Amino acid sequence: MIAQCCKSAVPALLLSAILNLSCFAGTDEAGIIIRDVNLIDGTGSDIQFAVDIVIHNGKIAQVGQTLQWNGKAQIIQGNSRFVIPGLIDAHVHLDTAVFAQLTEAERTEAIRHNPRAFLYNGVTTVLNVSSEEEWIWELRRAQRAGEVIAPRIYAMGSMFSPKGGWGYASGLPDSHSAVEKAKHYVSKKTDGFKIVLEDGLGRSGKFTEMPDKMLNSIVAVGREHDIPLYIHAINIEEYERAIAAEPKAIVHGLEDPIPEHSTLPARLKQHNIYVVPTLSLFKSFVTHDGSLDSTILRNSVPGFMQEYAKDQQYMERERMLLNDYTKIDSYQWVEEKLPLFMENTTLMHQAGIKLAAGTDAGGHVGYNFQGYNTPWELKLFVECGLTPMEALVAGTRNGAEVIGVENVLGTIEPGKFADMLILGSNPLDDIGNIRDIGLVIQNGRIYERDYFAYKEEDL
Ligand SMILES: [Zn+2]
Missing domain, CATH: 2.30.40.10 (Urease, subunit C, domain 1)
Structure with a gap:
């Protein structure tokens, strides 16, 4: 994200x-x-x-x-x-390494270990919703050929975001280039299109919003070639735009209160749109699951990362770097929104919307550890009122359904x-x-x- x-x-x-x-x-x-x-x-x-x-x-x-x-x-x-x-994490970026301050050598080492970190934590399949495209196609190929130790990788190249848009330094200048990119990804046998509708945390408007024309043109290529859509949306307006596009899943939770008589939950359910709330992502701004000294964390990340996570000054600089990027006080934003992300997960579950476990691990946010955070996501589902059985189904069968591989995986x-x-x-x-x-x-x-x-x- x-x-x-x-x-x-x-x-x-x-x-x-x-x-x-x-x-x-x-x-x-x-x-x-x-x-x-x-x-x-x-x-x-x-x-x-x-x-x-x-x-x-x-x-x-x-x-x-x-x-x-x-x-x-x-x-x-x-x-x-x-x-x-085996657990399925339906929102990962295998080419990210949590901390923005890592040296290039540290970053390389952390990324090299990412696939094993998932397996160590019981994640045998991942949906990689955006990475540098040639890199992730090659890793997907190598995994399918049995040449690397990695979870099963389903991948969709890099995300679709307009120029000046969220999460992307040099995005798409116009609809024509979006269509070219979409067609190119079809030729690469992409497992989906990841489309970003975010215009900045807290409706900051600091990033360019995707124009309707661009969104519609990507959706049209997806429909033509039967490519599932995964939409990054986070507030009510973005959720509404997402629902209109009928994606397979919305890959973040909802930050706004759902008005009492809103039909939004019913429409999500009616269109069989999955929600991947990425609760551990939002929690990881400010906290982590278990002790930073735990053996499980030590085995999940390189030692230098465990040390950095325990270093308050290092983590404070991480905060400042994230705020530089988001152009708002993102930590204040998340403190305010965390209860809503949790409540909305509860409401959506009660409304019969299928949830799947995804972490968005690796992006430069707090304690956003790859692999280590996936079991945490299931624990957070239980905090939102799912039974342990329902949380396990979200982390297994529902993940397979989000990817569209429920005939071979998930149960x-x-x-x-x-x-x-x-x-x-x-x-x-x-x-x-x-x-x-x-x-x-x-x-x-x-x-x-x-x-x-x-x-x-x-x-
Ligand atoms: Zn993401």
């Missing part, structure tokens, strides 16, 4: 450092049987106890009681631990990709238990969580 404008050239991919995919995975021929787990399958159905799951060729082959596999099989004893689908059912987490404790008792990850299974490959932990020797 924020301050992606000021980045310099994106560092090289450094793929060679993350090429080793070996672990104790099954081969293509052998099956894997996970015995005796308590299954929360992501559909919202009740937990199932003492279940076996059979994985073959990266897919879920069977789910049931006392299963056998006809052929060679590796057995994993679940010992009554808890299985949930634990036969035929889907074997992306799942084995947790040491029950997330339905306490949603915070989604941080208690033992194994991460992606595409049928089984990893100890610590396999993805940040290690200094990676440098």
Whole structure:
């Protein structure tokens, strides 16, 4: 969302450092049987106890009681631990690194670790809603080819924003160039168009708003080629413009009170528009989930970032740099708006609007940590009144629906990709238990969580 404008050239991919995919995975021929787990399958159905799951060729082959596999099989004893689908973060920018003051070398290192940070925190799929286009196409290709360790990446190049617009240093000068860009992205098999309607935090008007003509021209190309639209909107007027464009999702929460008799929630539901409230983004301006000394944070980010996060002066300079960019006191703005972002999430959920988990992690905002913040987003959903089960569905199945891949991802059912987490404790008792990850299974490959932990020797 924020301050992606000021980045310099994106560092090289450094793929060679993350090429080793070996672990104790099954081969293509052998099956894997996970015995005796308590299954929360992501559909919202009740937990199932003492279940076996059979994985073959990266897919879920069977789910049931006392299963056998006809052929060679590796057995994993679940010992009554808890299985949930891999988490899906539906709003990321993999080429961002949280702090604006990082040196180029630090920034490169942080970005290199980003994909692992997601996996370490149980995120096996991401929707990358905007990054430098050639960089993200290449990372998506490398991930799909199995050349890098990364979550499944769905990507849509860079965002559509007018010249002088939000989040973009040199945006689109006119509708013609917007159409050219959209057609180019179609040729790159983009997974969506990200369209920015923001004109500055708090209706500051400090940034150019996208003209109707430009918006309509991008929407038209999307319709013609069946490309889903993801709209960055944050206030009522922007939400109204977004609804008229019938996007797949609005990828930020709503900062305004919803008037009592407003039909806005009903129309969001009627058009099946998902909302990705990015609560952890707004919270991360001023706070963070858990201790800055925690082992989980240490394993999620390079050590220098953990140290900077604890340095009050460093963080104060981050604030000033963000305010320079937004041209308002963005921290004062967020303090005022945080209760509304939370309340509106509650209201939308009550109105039957489907929510999905997205963090917008990495933009230059406070403690906006990549990967680390995704489980926090689910905890914040529970603070907004969702049950832990509903929060888990938002972080799994609904994320798959937002991307349009619910036929292959998001739940634990036969035929889907074997992306799942084995947790040491029950997330339905306490949603915070989604941080208690033992194994991460992606595409049928089984990893100890610590396999993805940040290690200094990676440098
Ligand atoms: Zn964003």
